[in-house]
Amino acid sequence: MEDEEAFNAGYGSVLNLDGEVEMDASIMLGSNLNAGAVTVVKDIAHPISLARLVMEKTPHVLLAGAGANRFAKAQGIPEVPPGSLVTKYAQMALEEFKKRGGDDRTEIGHKNHSEVDTVGAVALDSKGNLAAATSTGGINGKMVGRSSDTCMIGSGTYADDNFGAVSTTGHGETIAKYCLAHAIIKEVERGKGVQNATKDTLEKMTQKLRNTAGAITISKEGEVGIFFTSKRMAWAYQRENELHYGIEHNQDIVEKFE
Numbered sequence: 109m110e111d112e113e114a115f116n117a118g119y120g121s122v123l124n125l126d127g128e129v130e131m132d133a134s135i136m137l138g139s140n141l142n143a144g145a146v147t148v149v150k151d152i153a154h155p156i157s158l159a160r161l162v163m164e165k166t167p168h169v170l171l172a173g174a175g176a177n178r179f180a181k182a183q184g185i186p187e188v189p190p191g192s193l194v195t196k197y198a199q200m201a202l203e204e205f206k207k208r209g210g211d212d213r214t215e216i217g218h219k220n221h222s223e224v225d226t227v228g229a230v231a232l233d234s235k236g237n238l239a240a241a242t243s244t245g246g247i248n249g250k251m252v253g254r255s256s257d258t259c260m261i262g263s264g265t266y267a268d269d270n271f272g273a274v275s276t277t278g279h280g281e282t283i284a285k286y287c288l289a290h291a292i293i294k295e296v297e298r299g300k301g302v303q304n305a306t307k308d309t310l311e312k313m314t315q316k317l318r319n320t321a322g323a324i325t326i327s328k329e330g331e332v333g334i335f336f337t338s339k340r341m342a343w344a345y346q347r348e349n350e351l352h353y354g355i356e357h358n359q360d361i362v363e364k365f366e
């Protein structure tokens with residue numbers, strides 16, 4: 109998904125005020141709560157793979173900026189040429205953002221053409237291990253050096269084999285203040301099913317902070333929770349020979365395959 113221009117991650121990321129791509133990503137394992145993250149990394153095609161290396165090869169959880177890029181080099185991850193993750197669409201979106209005077213970073217009350225989605229994944233394997241991962245270019249027209257919720261364990265990403273795994277998208281400052289991913293997990297811990305936990309937590313967050321977000325959650329039993337207070341959120345999941353997907357509210361398109 110980081111290679112796909114339609115998504116706001118890797119190639120196709122939105123731009124900061126200087127017209128550059130600065131990316132964030134995080135990953136977490138539910139079995140031991142191991143986690144890794146990077147923030148404000150430049151010229152790396154797959155920030156999520158770098159976040160995984162932070163988890164697997166360092167004693168740290170989060171590496172930032174030049175230090176994260178230096179670590180990538182040491183791990184043999186090549187940098188892509190400067191500017192090669194920038195797309196025409198992202199440049200147009202930044203121009204539009206600047207023309208508008210640059211203050212409509214949330215969906216409430218605005219029709220915002222420049223937002224494309226962060227990518228995230230949650231998974232359960234046959235042994236009962238849960239994992240979550242999230243990757244983003246952040247928010248169009250962000251300040252240089254701004255870190256998002258996506259690199260923050262507990263906000264953008266969380267996984268605990270006892271309860272579930274969550275990945276979130278939406279207005280980063282709001283998600284970070286609410287510790288959204290962890291807040292959803294806490295509701296599961298209190299006994300709610302993952303769909304209700306996801307929905308109720310997002311609704312409470314939006315009511316309190318007047319900004320929108322969405323999340324995908326999976327339980328240790330393999331149930332999925334999908335909800336968004338934003339206008340749209342593209343999602344999909346596969347269980348056995350059924351593929352489910354949607355983007356609008358109350359949409360669940362099913363395709364069966366052999």
Ligand SMILES: NC(=O)C[C@H](N)C(=O)O
Pocket residue numbers: 116224225226244245246247256257258276277278279280281283
């Ligand atoms: N579309 C997104 O999910 C953006 C991301 N949460 C951020 O604030 O950077």
